[in-house]
Amino acid sequence: MINVYYLSAIFFLYISSNVYASNNGCLSFDVLLTQNIENQGFHRELKWLLEVIRPDTSTLIKNECSFAVELDMPPSVFVNPDELADLQRLGILKTFIGEFVDIELTEHEATNHTVYIFIETDDFSKVSLTLPFHARYQRSQISGGYGKAVLNKPRLLVRCLQKKEKLCEKFSTEAPCDFRGDEKCQWFDIKYKSLLEVNEMLVPVGDLDHYPLVSIVTLSIGCMGCIYILSLFSVFSKKPI
Amino acid sequence: MIMDNWFQKFVRIHYGIHLMTSLIIRFGLIGYSIYHDKVYTIPYTDVDYRVFTDASRYVLLGESPYERHTYRYSPLLAIALIPNLKICFIFGKILFSVIDILVALLIRKILIYNIEEYSEFSKTKYLSIEGTEKSINDSKNVRSNHNLKKIKLSLVHDDTLNFIANISIIAWLYNPLTIAIATRGNCDSIAGLLVLTTIFCIQCKKKYFLGGLFHGLAIHFRLYPIFYSLTLFMFLSNYSYYVHPAAVKITSKKTVCKQNEEKRTIFKKKYLMYLIPNRNQISLVLGCLMSLVLSIGFFYYLYGFKFIYETYLYHFVRHDTRHNFSLYFYLQYLTAFIKNVPFWQNILMTLPQLVLIVVISVRYGLDKISFNFGIVIQTIVMVTYNTVLTSQYFVWIMVVLPLCIWQIKMSIISAGSCILVWFVAQGAWLFPAFLLEFKGQNTFIYVWLQGVAFFCANIAILGRLIMNHKPHDFKILKKY
Structure with a gap:
């Protein structure tokens, strides 16, 4: 008898806690984001694994929630708008770039730009994303070596169209509604747990110690080539007498 | 030997079939690209290609094509590619492929004209030179007569002409680089077409004003043909000449020393006379200026300073520090x-190529039979010394190189080793x-x-x- 009472009490508590949670209108998120940088050199890929542990996918779909990743690219790196347009066309990645990106500039001439990656999926429990990006050339320095490019931490945004359950998050922010970027919407900036964060890469930099050697050899080879060709003209002459 | 036979048979196929085949290859690759x-x-x-198409979109909307970042071409290109949006996305690629075919036709025309004109010249003027030689030395005369026979035998033959012309167009049509350039949607063959049209008008049709118009258009389109200006100018000079084949044969053996003595002076006052224009040269310059001023003025009126900056000034102020084939890349990067x-x-970076271009212009521009060769080596100098060099620029050479293949007497082995060295040097850079x-790293x-x-x-x-x-x-020529 006591057991039955006990069980029913537990059951009641369980139910009430659930009811309490939803009554509070608070849809809280428990998200894990794993970030990795793949490839080497100037052309890299940012790999993300997004795992939405709570709430479950059905709740998200019921509330018509959508996620977006907002990443602020520092001057040392850039995303190529043409490349992203290609991925969009192939239906691989839906993105929007907030600012104009000049892909030809070097690091210290460039400015930041923001990329929004919109996540479209039926299964939020595990979403993997790949964003190709590129390192910019950096100013050459004495003793050469490598320059650092540090990526910023991405922001995870969420927005639910059906307001059946309210979000617990209070920090709202403005961001484009979708990859077209025509309109701005209210998004909620949610906290997430991040794992194994690699956010830094090395970029080869020109060595100013090479300057004397390079300038002397380059310029003299250029002149020698010219002199050699001119000398051939005088040896292999075909002018009429 | 069997290979040789196969090659001969392949070359001897009618040029129309070569044109058709290469067009089909291009269309096939365009299909594959989709x-x-x-x-x-x-x-x-x-x-x-997407940049061009986007620029066309801006033109269609009545805006400037330079709204598209990295569009650095003539607005004519954006206008020509409007059908990309209206008809089909691959219209531009088809256009570039057809232009490749036109280029081949022009190469053929110019080449046949060159050889025929020169053989004509060799026949008419030969006797007078023979006469002078006769009085000097009888034994030379025998050799000269022999030459005359050879020239007659080899050059009147239509078969030979066709064979040489076919080799040249094959070098253009089946060149993997040119096929890739056209089917990937690169516009460089248009500039090549304009350059060849200029040469065609001036050399074959003797229409100097028209040639000037095309030359101006070519400069408007891609800027680099501006370096051919002096060569074209010299070609029309009163001082330009043909060297008689027989004269070369004799002088090359007997009077080398005498010639070398003459060559020692780099500059003569006489050279300044070259710069005084004659009627033909004036019409060339006027034609060139007219089309340049008209096209630049018109587009400046339409699109303002951004057009001038992106199309022309950018090439002078650019600091492309990213690695490329150029000799000057690292120096530029270090000092950027x-x-x-x-x-x-x-x-020191600009002087060597300027000197070479001027010397080549005068030297080969005046020598009528070597004019096309001069254009080729000038292009090679331009590309080699360029401060930014990517494989796209090699097309500039490929367009004009077929014009003078017949003048280069090299054994298959040394020609092959040249090509090999060129590719190995590129491959070694790639690593x-x-x-x-x-x-x-x-x-x-x-x-x-x-x-x-x-x-x-x-x-x-x-x-x-x-x-x-x-x-x-x-x-x-007689060999074939």
């Missing part, structure tokens, strides 16, 4: 952000460049060293071309 771009993430189509770069550095770009110094090696290879090949350039030696 498939490839749908399936793979790395597109077959060139980035620039240093404020007090010594002024002589820039002088450190790959480590730098895709593996993130600091190999700048090695990329630079390979750039130096590639430059030396280019200069060496250029030297071989000059050494083996024998337009007066008709022996090779």
Whole structure:
């Protein structure tokens, strides 16, 4: 008898806690984001694994929630708008770039730009994303070596169209509604747990110690080539007498 | 031997069939490009092709094509590619492929005209030279008579002409580089077409004003043909000449010393006379100025300063520090952000190519039979010394090179080794460049060293071309 009472009490508590949670209108998120940088050199890929542990996918779909990743690219790196347009066309990645990106500039001439990656999926429990990006050339320095490019931490945004359950998050922010970027919407900036964060890469930099050697050899080879060709003209002459 | 036979048979196929086949190859690749771009993430189509199309979109909306970032071409291109949006996305590629065919036709026309005109000249003027030689030495005369026979035998033959013309158009039509350029949607063959049209008008049709108009248009379109201006000007000079084949034969053996003595002076006052224009030269210059001023003025009126900056000024102020084949890449990168770069550095970077271009212009521009060869080596100098060099620029050479293949007398082995050296030098550059770009290793110094090696290879090949350039030696023509 006591057991039955006990069980029913537990059951009641369980139910009430659930009811309490939803009554509070608070849809809280428990998200894990794993970030990795793949490839080497100037052309890299940012790999993300997004795992939405709570709430479950059905709740998200019921509330018509959508996620977006907002990443602020520092001057040392850039995303190529043409490349992203290609991925969009192939239906691989839906993105929007907030600012104009000049892909030809070097690091210290460039400015930041923001990329929004919109996540479209039926299964939020595990979403993997790949964003190709590129390192910019950096100013050459004495003793050469490598320059650092540090990526910023991405922001995870969420927005639910059906307001059946309210979000617990209070920090709202403005961001484009979708990859077209025509309109701005209210998004909620949610906290997430991040794992194994690699956010830094090395970029080869020109060595100013090479300057004397390079300038002397380059310029003299250029002149020698010219002199050699001119000398051939005088040896292999075909002018009429 | 069997290979040789096969090759001969292949070349002897009617040129119309070559044109059709190469067009079909191009269309096939355009078809493949549609498939490839749908399936793979790395597109077959060139980035620039989308840039052109986007620029066309702006034109269609009544805006400036320069609204599209990195569009640095003439607005004419954006206008010509409007059907990309209205009819079909691949319209531009088809246009470029058809232009390739037109280029081949022009190459053929110019080549046949050159050879015929020169053989005509050899026949008419021969007797007078023979006469003078006769009085000097009888034994020489025998040799000269022999030459006359050879020229008559080899040059009147239509078969030979066709054979040479076919080899030249094959070198253009089946060149993997030109096929790739057209089907990936690169516009460089248009500039080539304009350059060849200029040469065609001036050399074959003797329409100097028209030639000038096309030359101006070519400069408007791609800027680099501006370096041909002096060569074209010299070609029309009163001082330009033909060298008689027989005269070359005799002088090359007997009077080398005498000639060398004459050559020792670099500059003569007489050379200044070359610059005084005659009627033909004036019409060339007027034509050129007219089309340049009209096209630039018109588009400046439409699109303002941004047009001038993006199309022309950008090429002078650009600081493309990213690694490329150029000899000067690392030097430019190292000094890109240093404020007090010594002024002589820039002088030493530009002077060698300027000197070479001027010398080649005068030397080969005046020599009528070597004019086309002059254009070719000028292009090679321009490309080799360019401060930014990517494989796209090699098309500039490929367009004009077929015009003078017949004048270069090289054994198959040395020609093959030249080509091999060229490719090996490029491949050797690619290795450190790959480590730098895709593996993130600091190999700048090695990329630079390979750039130096590639430059030396280019200069060496250029030297071989000059050494083996024998337009007066008709022996090779008789072989076929």
